[in-house]
Amino acid sequence: MNQLLEKLSTCVEYGKVDLKSPYPPAMKDQEGAFELTRQALDAGISPGNILEEALIPAMSRVGQKFSRNEIFVPQMLMAAKAMSSSMIHITPYYLSGETKRRGTFIIGTVKGDLHDIGKNLVSMMIEGAGWEIIDLGVDVSTEKFIEAVGNHPGAVIGLSALLTTTMENMRRSVAELREKFPDLKILVGGAPVTAEFCHKIGADHYSPDPQGAVEYLKQLS
């Protein structure tokens, strides 16, 4: 792999945002994801290649290490922050249509539930895998989920719930979404959710963590 891309990938994996950032200490005073992405573009590397060869693999390694309990949420967040500093340079290419996303992922925490940390982690990792994220926030009604799917044909949807009481609202939302959009792919997750529950309510996939969600989407794209 191109040395610049290799370096960029390492910066994202270890959360080195930019030159000013003192973290991680071993990379202090070195350029970070922000500068290296600019340099890669200036060197004529396409945004698509930067994503495919540096950024997405870096976030994938982060997700895998998190799944194996080798790193924890703070390191995942530091990587996501470095990734987003790269995206400052990449986003204009998405907006102009020159670079394509892998797909659109709509996510929200179900009606009656205000938990958002888990949902945010899932969004960050899926965004890091090259998907556009439509984050509907917390306490999302079925109508809002339906409207978002209507506005983004072909999107995949993800529902998060953290309480057994709000899992009931997840069941209702999934049932109505399924009725309106029979081919919609529905992913569910959150601490009390299980594969068995997912199956029972007619969702397509349950993932206990962000990496599982990324892998599921990889199969679809």
Add this chain to the structure above:
Amino acid sequence: MGYSRGAAPEPLTEVIGEVSEDLISLGDVRAEYIIFTPVKCNSFIKTVETEGVVFNVKPIIFSQVKKAEEVALFICTAGPEAGERSRRYMKEGDLLRGYVYDVIGSEVVENAADRMQEALRASVAARGMNITNRFSPGYCGWDVAEQHKLFSFFKDNYCGITLTASALMNPIKSVSGFIGIGREVIYAPYNCSMCDDKNCLYRGRKSTRSEGPDTSCTGFRSV
């Protein structure tokens, strides 16, 4: 957050220090209990009743509280700022600080619950009584929807906490539950095998808390 002592990456330790100081300085923490007596325990259907309200606590909790003569119902909160600051920092892109507010908010409310429990223990000890562990709706098989029964004992907005239809407390960094009181009840060392949550993030992990390794459910321990 999962790290063993000394293994946290920089700047985590520094951010934890700043956030902890900030949350403590806010003085938003509230923790209260109210003692009710008498208590009727039905060992056939594993229920605990006081003031005409029947809690379906299920077998794991029932086995710990069945000899209670009184029950202390409690609610505790770290206040609204932990959650609000967490969300604000996350939105502004300071993901790490936002997350630390979330985690420290949980620690603050758990600590408040620990201190409230200790105050209760000391106060009933003066009457020759012991306390059980503390138990919360949503743990060990006790349906989280029973929070509605629990909240029927507290005035609206007690300690600044409200309960939604889906049994979620607002502010988010809040805990509720009860503690059995009696001459023959005991405080049992907590053990993950008591809990039925096989997916718990903390399952089997040794506690770093001061009570020692017997209290390993640190998310919100049901003890």
